Each structure stands twice: as C-alpha cells, then as structure tokens.
Amino acid sequence: MFQRFDVTADASQGTARLAALRGLMAREGLDAVLVPRADRHQGEYVAPNDERLAWLTGFTGSAGFCAVTQAEAGVFIDGRYRVQVRAQVAADFTPVHWPETKLVDWLLERLGAGQALGFDPWLHTVEEIGKLRDALTPKGVGLVPIENPIDRLWTDRPAPPSAPFTAFPEEVAGESHASKRARIAAQLREAGERAVVLTLPDSIAWLLNIRGGDVAYNPVPHAYAVLHEDGRCDLYCRQGKADAILDHLGEEVRAHPETVFVPGLDFLPSPTRLDPKSAPEAIFEFLTARGITVSLGPDPCILPKARKTPQEIAATTEAHLRDGAAMVNFLAWLDRDAPQGGLTEIDVVRGLEGFRRATNALLDLSFDTICGAGAHGAIVHYRVTEATNAPVRPGELLLVDSGGQYLDGTTDITRTITVGEPPEGAAEAYTRVLQGLIAISRARFPRGVAGQHLDALARYPLWLAGQDYDHGTGHGVGVYLSVHEGPQRLSRLSDVPLEPGMILSNEPGYYREGAFGIRIENLILVEDAPVVPGGDARPMHAFRTLTWVPFDRRLIIKHILSEVERNWADAYHAAVFEKIGPRVEGAALEWLKAACTPL
C-alpha cells in the first residue's frame, strides 16, 4: 500500500521540545523564532527529515508554521485545520487563525524595539523575509538569520531521502532537455541575465527531463540547479542520486554534490536571476554579500512547464483512460458491495488502490485518497485514519477524491456516489454541482481570459440556489509530476491567462456540514478552439476533457438540467462507454453499460 492510515500526531513530546527550543533561544539571545512547515524547496510535501513543524508541535497538516516566544507558541493554521490542530498539539501551543491573523501583526504585539527574531534563511523565501523585514525593521525588531534551531535539538532526526533520480523518457516529454535549456537560456539572454538559480524541484524535473523520489506522491528530485546563458547547467544534489542518469544528462549538465552548491554560488555571473516567490532568502543573502547582482524575477520554467507538449498530452490522455478503467472497476465493485454494509472508508481506499495497482502501471498515488462517508464528506481535506475510520452506510453519500501517478501521466478524479437512497437535498445539490462542471467543460473563451474570469461559471447554478463552496474550482496538474502545479488555476484569485496545453482540474462541490459532501472532478486541457461558423475572427480557447468515468445518475435530477446540459451529459457518458468499455470486462462492463445509458 502507498497510503497509510496511522495516526501520526503525537502531542506528548511537545512540552519538552518547546522547553528545549526556548532554552536555545535564551542562550542565543533570540526573543522569538519561526518554525515553518516548508523545506528548502517550498513544496507541498516534505521529507521525514524536514517534518520540523510536526516534530515540535505535533501538528501534521500540509500548511502552517509556528512562531515561538518565551511566553507563547502560536501554531498558525488555515480553515482546513482548525479542528485537527486542537487534537494534535499540546496545551503549550496556541492555535492561531491564519491568514485572518497575520504573522507580522502577531509578532508586533509581542516584540518591541531591540528584540530579535531568529529564522532559518533556507526555509523562507526572499519575498517572505522581505515583507517581514519591511514591517519589523521600522519598529526596531531585528531579523536574525540562524542555523536551524530544530535541527540542533532533533537528535533522532531521520536521514534525508536518497532515492536515485531517473531519466524521464523524451518520447513522453516531447522535447529534449538540450532544447529546453536552449529555450530558457535564450529567454535569459533576452532579459539581459547571465544565469538563473532554480530551487523548485518541479522546474528542475521539467528542465532536465528527470524525476526523483524524495517526497511522497510527487516524483520530484530534491536538488538545486543553475542554468547559464549558454544553456549549460549545473545540478546539485545529494551524492549518488544522479549517478544513474549521467548519460542522460550529457556533457552540458554537470552533476555536483549538494555540499558544493553554496561555494559554487561564488562563481555566478552578474546579473543572476532568482525567483523571490520560491528561492530561499539564504541564496539571495549569499549572492548579494558576494557582490553578485541579483535580478529578481519569476522562475522561467514555470510557464513553459505548464504548456504541455503534444507528446505529454497524448501520454496523459492514455494514462487517464487506464486510470478511468481502474475507476470503473472500483465503482462497479463499490456499487455491488457498499449497499450491503460492512465496508469502511479504509476498505474503500484500499480497494481503490488495489484496482489502480492492477493496471501494473501505477508508480504511486498522486495524493492521499480523500474518502469521506456521510458527514466526513463535508470535510474538504479529510484524510481517513484508523482513528476516524467510519463505516460506509446506506442512506449516505460517499465522496472519493483520488489519483494515480503513472510514467505517462498524473490523474486526479473525484466522484461522489450515493449508497442506497441519497440524503435530503443531496441530489438537488449534486445536479447543480454537475451543471457547474458542465458549464466549465463547455466553455469557449477568448485569448487572455484567466481562471478568475471563469470560476463563477462553475458556481452560478449553486449561487442561484443560495449555495457555494469554499475552495477554488480547479488547479493546474502536471504530467507524471505534481498534482498541484502552477501557475494556472480556476480561482477567483488567479489572473494567469489560460493557454493551450495547460491541464486543470474542474472540481466544483457542495458541502453541508455534519451531513454530506459533494464534489465532482474531471481534468481538462486548454486547447485552441475550432472555428465556429458565424463566429468572430478572434482566437479562442476551449477545454478538452481528459477524465472519462461515469457520474452517479442516481444523483442527477433530470429536469433541473437544461436540454443542452442533458445532451452534454449523455454525450459524455456515450464517450465514456466508447473509450472505457473496451478496457473493462464482465460485471464491470455491465455496470458501465448501465451507467452510460442516456439520462
């Protein structure tokens, strides 16, 4: 099993560890220190040796940080983790609602002139520290870069990950790393820059066509890289990780031990680009201290990575069909067994992983499967553990959000099914959520339109019923890379224009606390839209659906759908049967046939 269900929170150590940290602070004259969840690469997942926040506080959520003074230890967590944090941390820690309470305001209420805040400059970005400095310096509070205090106290800290890097097939990537390097190097020259320091594992994976195994669910390599204006590249990683890919890297990409990364910075030319939103403050400080001109600008790999090549698109199309067949086998099994009772959420997660493994192509999940029965479905980021595991009961909805990592693609799909009769109001809400998904799926829009302009299309049917959901409508998705990938999003906050080749999730939902949760999610691909007779000459984009798995027809109230929406749903189901039918057999094929008949 890739997924584990153990309860990893442990509040019992917090008191002693906090005392030890405060001892260290006192010895070093620090009035406060920051303990972030982030590692040096600012990813969503961190390796066990980087679980500093969990080590200190017990809190295991995927986002947050702790700010410690001698009197108080605030654990800053967002809306998703309000309940979880209380169960996980000792009484010495105070949960702080974030971003409602801003770190600077919290600090300024507790620190004054002449006091010092310690931080590990490797774990905070240039932008983060810049903002803190702008707010604290005028008040006389000093920001002191320090060696990581947790690392000095954590005696049984796990070793860092050492999984070897692998070459990502060029026939899937669709472009050689030499060509990618040449393209990005040309951009640097055009910007008058002579090198760029890359610290995001996704960017390095994309640029060099490599993958790694350093964190769960994301096949990214923990490494640093410097790309030079002539297309040459230096790759820095823990010794041994790159040994198997030296031929793949070739002569223009030199692998170095991670230990020479910082000394190597000394040889960088001016100006060198650094992304303030992701690069550690430590690198910025080092470069400027050595007189190297830093040009702050976006990581140049982010946008090209988001525009998938025709080969990546073909590959992930196949991965989605394979994953779709596994999902159909799973849903057919679930529909047969769930109504009899006896299944738990963990059984469902195990069952689903089994169907994905049976493809013989599954390399990992793309994230912990979210499997919420009944009221658990309304907890948007619910992760089932042995402690929370609930039976799947007739009369409830079951929300299953899951995905697989395959060499040819990353999938992410949510289906909500009813076990027996749906609870009151659930089918109406499900139908509206489906209307939202359909509105996005059918959208055509002119060049320049961003996620913030389309997000409301998915919500409109819910809004008319006085309902809404408190998350974005979609996120970017990689191809055998991270399942959350920027810069594009379908969100009220995203002003990045959607471009052909970008993959997005389309996942409206509806959550009734204490009762049920609904989410339906397909992945979609931005394409150039075909010309419509009578249409304008203006270039337009449209979405192509990648995910082919039936919706739960028992939850669709036909008369709520417009004729156009019904036609879309029927056409979708017909396509599902045509594409997935040949890939399943027996009872699953029968189930699929029934699931795909017109509404």
Added chain:
Amino acid sequence: MFQRFDVTADASQGTARLAALRGLMAREGLDAVLVPRADRHQGEYVAPNDERLAWLTGFTGSAGFCAVTQAEAGVFIDGRYRVQVRAQVAADFTPVHWPETKLVDWLLERLGAGQALGFDPWLHTVEEIGKLRDALTPKGVGLVPIENPIDRLWTDRPAPPSAPFTAFPEEVAGESHASKRARIAAQLREAGERAVVLTLPDSIAWLLNIRGGDVAYNPVPHAYAVLHEDGRCDLYCRQGKADAILDHLGEEVRAHPETVFVPGLDFLPSPTRLDPKSAPEAIFEFLTARGITVSLGPDPCILPKARKTPQEIAATTEAHLRDGAAMVNFLAWLDRDAPQGGLTEIDVVRGLEGFRRATNALLDLSFDTICGAGAHGAIVHYRVTEATNAPVRPGELLLVDSGGQYLDGTTDITRTITVGEPPEGAAEAYTRVLQGLIAISRARFPRGVAGQHLDALARYPLWLAGQDYDHGTGHGVGVYLSVHEGPQRLSRLSDVPLEPGMILSNEPGYYREGAFGIRIENLILVEDAPVVPGGDARPMHAFRTLTWVPFDRRLIIKHILSEVERNWADAYHAAVFEKIGPRVEGAALEWLKAACTPL
C-alpha cells in the same frame, strides 16, 4: 435641443498652432511638452475653455493626449478613435496607437540625457507624473512643471464656465451633508489623517449635496474642497458660483474664491490625504514643498457615494419609470414611422429627446445619444453628426443608447430594434446578447465577488458561438450625477467587490463590422439577496432591475432561450406592462401591450 450634430473637428488650424507651440518650447528650452485632454478635475467631459487638445490638434475624442517634440507630434488615441483621428488632425500630427504604445517608451525613443519634458502639473495626476518620473529620471530626462503652454497661445480662449451651484434635495440624497462630513471625517481620524483635499467634482457634489453646471451632461460642480478632521469643510470655486447655496452649506462649510485655493493649502495640517489617482501633481508638489506631510490614499467619498441610500434608490426607481415611459412612447413612434423610410439617425435622436422633454422633468441628457443605423451600429461610440447622418432603412438594425438626467436620477438604456426584416445572423446574435443580459440580471453571488468574476456570465452564450464584444459589460451609474461613475464595474479588470446600493449598467453587445451592431442595456442595483430555502447561511447579493422597457421580440429566437430564460423574459415583459402601462396611452399603450405579451 441638448444634443448638437455639428462637425466640431477643424484640422486647418493645427499646423500654425503646432508651429507656435514649438516656438514657445524653443524659447523655454523644452525638448518636449505634453498636451492632455484632461482638465484639473480629470473628468470624462471638459468645459470649452479646457479643450486644449482639440484646439491644438483638432481631435475631439473623449480620451487621448498629444506629446510634442520639435520633430514630431504624436496624438495618442485608443481603439475607439483610430478612424476618427485621421479625419480630424492635420498631417503634422502622427496618430499613435495607445495603450499599445506607451507614452514613456515613445518619449524614451525621442529624448535622451539632459533633455527636458514640460508638463502642466495641474492637468496630470500624482500617479501619472510619478510613473513618468520613475521611467525618465534614470535616463537623465528631466520633468519640468510649466505654466500651461496652450493657455499662453490660445488668444480667443472661451471663459471658464460660471453656472451657479444648486442644492441637491436632502430627501433625494437621503443623508444631510453634515452627516456625510461627519462620517468621512471619522474615517480620516481613524486613519490618523487630519484633512483631505478633494478635487473630483463627483465627490464634492456627493459630500456637500450640491450640483453644478460646468460641463455637458454631468451636473457636477467644478470646485476644490478640503474636508477637515472635525467635519468642517472649505469649498473653493469661481466667484459667484456658490452664492445661491450659502444657506444650504451652512456654517461648517465655507465657500472661498478659487483664487485662494493654493494660498489656502499653506494652512493644511499634517498629514493631509491626497488621492494619487485623481489629484493634480501641482497640489502634491505644493504641499510637500511647504513641509506638509501628504498621505497618499483613495478619495474617501468614492465608495460611500457608490452605495446609494434608500432614498436615492427610491428616487432613481421613479426616474427610471418616467424615462421608461418616454422610451416606450419613442419606440412605439419609431416602430410606426421607421419602416416607411425617410427617417435619419438625427431624426431619431431628435425624436427621442422630444419624448424625454415631454416628461417635463428632463434636466439634460446623460450623454450624446448613440444612434447607429446598420453598419453605424457596429461603431461602439458612434456619435451622429450632419456629416455622418444616415437614413434608417428597412432591413437594418438600429442601435439607440441614450439616457436622461432628472433631478431624481440618471438613466442609461440601450435598445436595438430591427427595422423590417433583420439582417442575416442578427436575430441569433441578439438572442445570445439577451441571454447574457438575463444571466447577469438573475445572478446571485456571495459577498466579496467583484465585477471581474461576473463579466463572463454575460459573454458565455456569445463565446459558445465564437463571438464576443470588445467593451466591458457594465459601469457604475450615479443618481443625478455622472452616468459613468466608479469604483464598481462589470469588467474583467474590476476587483472592487459589489456592495448593496451600487448601480451598474448591464450591457452586453455584439458588433459585426460593416453590417450591424447589437447592444441591450438595463441598469441594475446590487441588493442583499433574500434567503433561499435550502441555501447556505452565507450572505449573498443579487441584482434588482431598474430599467423597464420591452426588448424587440422580433429579434428573439425563442428556441435558443432555455425555459428559465424564456420565463425570465416573460416575467420582465409582464412587469414592464404593469409598471409602464399606466404611464402611456393611446397607440403607445397598444404598442406596449403587444410588445409585452409572452414570447
């Protein structure tokens, strides 16, 4: 007649005037000067004595500016005026596509180190000059504030307007100016500011419950005001303008001659707020030179002004019914006379103004009526003149966008009608435009949603057909104030959350160059949405329609509309008949009855 149809462009003087300006530049050692269209109050309309851009160049558009060097004179104009500018300016002037070409780039290609750019600091905002300075200073180009060069050359310059200010009835405003001043003063104190300088005529009109007659179509007072932290106010205007409203202003608002405005700035406390987006650079320069601390921040009247009071809402509701009856009389007349031929665009504009005047309540139009027959309809800001006046021919669409200024409200309505049989494709496009208008009209949305999130709802039906329109979906509208009023907009660019009391236009369109133009426009009001059974507890907003005039049913293709859309249109027409029926009679009533039967 309020509207005139004369051709005001005159290219013949440009050459001599440009030569005179260059002579002045040479004498004063200026390598370039700016001649903006804006006056000191940055409004959309300027008084005849402020038509400096037209005087120099001949160009009469409502936006643009001229940048003059010894070698070149660039007239910067946006997409609306590409054709017009060529007809209006002499060969000495070079039209520049703006904002595609930025002023700074244009200047930097022509000016180098040691050269000087002259500008009148009263006609440019703090933000504008700040941006220019940031770009030019590093290149060694100096920015030199000068006395307005056009004013020194323009010997027969008209006198500035001197229309007296009037008091705006408190029963329409819904709040006394004492209460408004107290509210805004409290905001200043909370921000730690001791005064604010107001330069926007709308803001002063709102704050003091006054109106003026200084520019066409907008009953705004040209004045400056300083509001102090204790709610007292100093009002600066041309002598005599405020004489009739001294009682209305009371003891806490002192009227001063405009000539003492600048000397009076010397007495302002620190810090004083100034809006960098609208205040003249000259005021900022003066204050800082005198050691007064300037706090740059938004004009505090803009947002409160946009949130209309219940009294303003009741008043404008009545104004819209009155204006709706005039529109119905007009449309009934047009439908009877237009198909016989013989009417021109100017006849239609005159006819419409006549029906509005017949209400005996019309104080002004809210803008030049846009009346475009056939291909003229596709010119989004078409203004008919004696030179362009076209016959209204059967087989064409006629687009009429117009509005009236009444003491109790400002209206803005567009109806597109077919004269005889519509041209090919017009009814399909009209129906889609109507679907967009309906989608916005029906919208419910949570608090915090801005115009940029809703704009796509109006375009979606067109997008699906490969069509779109190149303007925003809606703008803010005042109550017996400007017909274009911020800060709210229904536009991809507007991030201002919509709040109860805001009035917006809802005006999707479709334009086929050389063939026809379609626009349908109602005004809508943001309200708190009533609770929906089964809905969330979250606070939501909805729109209430203010405009009640039938759509042209001959252009509606019934089967394109969904059942919900048909029901909305039928309910709208039923409400139109109920509200407007009692206000019209005879043939117009008969016409209305037919126009309002269910589709």
